[in-house]
Amino acid sequence: MLVITLLFHLYGSLFFSDIFFYGTYVRILNTIMLYLASTNSFLNRNNKKSKIGEISISSLFLINISLMFVNKNSIFLEIRDISYLIFLSLTLSNIAKFLISPHRFDKALISASLAGYLLIIEIAVRSFMILYKIEVNPVLNNIDFTYHTKTFIDTVYYCTVTITSIGFGDILPISHKAKMLTSILGLMGQFYLVVIMGIMVSKYISSNHK
Template sequence: MERIESRRTKISTTVSRSFNLTLLLIYTGIVKTLKKLIAQKRYELLLVSFLILIFGNTFATTPTAGVLDIYQNFIVGLIVFFNKKRLRFFFLLVITFNIALDVFAGSLQFLDLRSWHGIVYIIFFLVISREVYKEVLYAKNVNRELLAASLCGFVILCLLGTFIFYQIEIKRPHSFTNAGERNQVLNNLNYFSFTTILTIGYGDIAPISLLAKRAVMFVGLISHFYTVFITSIIIGKYLSANRK
């Protein structure tokens, strides 16, 4: 009986180890596949995240949706650039700082939290833009990743414009006509930033103060330069690849 029990125990242990090993191999395979996918589709994932940030709260009835959209953008940025130590530390710092601002909002009433959030977002998009523009500049071939990175760069310019205009409106209220009140301000200025950079310009929102006008001129100038510069780079890379 003891031998039988001993054999059963050994068999059970062996089965358990085999099962755990199988799970470990499956987990390792999934992790490797995800890492490979992220490495290959880095800027496509980032682009999807930006689109969620822009359009994610379209049908939302509460401001919470907008907060979740920005957090998913932080997390995707962390995942996409996780292999870069400095960027990983930066994204973790941004997420932690942003959570602290939200959690301790009641105790930090002496601070203008909207302004602080806006500053954090501007820094975040500036850091992201550096990586995106490096990809566009040094990419060897014209492919989906390059096109996704180029579009990411354009969207980042629009979002930077959004938060620059938002900072101006916070510090100097009524710098823009029809900017709205409270939670409407950011969404309206986001719309204004995109329509301005896309040269649609319906005229329903317009800068009034001199600072706002100068900011709009600056953002428009940078975005126009980006469009021309990126177009020339992509065409140049495409022609160079065809010659080879």
């Protein structure tokens, strides 16, 4: 469920010709589904640390949902953005714990691996969206700021192209912070792929020897 909601949240605009309808209704619904899927990844665990994580993620879930409908000029919008970033980071941390825990090679492992990769893109996109608000100077060139969903779509495209090392060059970082954030995203993407391939190969070999 988490993989599906992440894919649709990042790339769902592909299925809608009316971007304004997509941004006004579909994105909100999909964001709520993403919250639910992320929160569900913390459930059904018995150890104390997981219970703390479950309480934290549930609290952030309630904060984010309650702040989705506040005035856009309110300071609560900044709180929502930061809490959403923390929410995604905790979800990624939980996925990472699952990946490195003793577990056989199966569909759950593959799904968790893809979810982790998509979460890195989601976190990067959200970081850039926050950067747009706090930076006085332009952050990235060729980004459409006429409508928030168009800005989101362009940023998803940029982060995907960056993390996959395609690098078309049609969108480039301008500010210092954007350059550093882009560098970190590229490093995280490469590091994640190397580590996850090592984990999957190791668990595949272990499963076949049992």
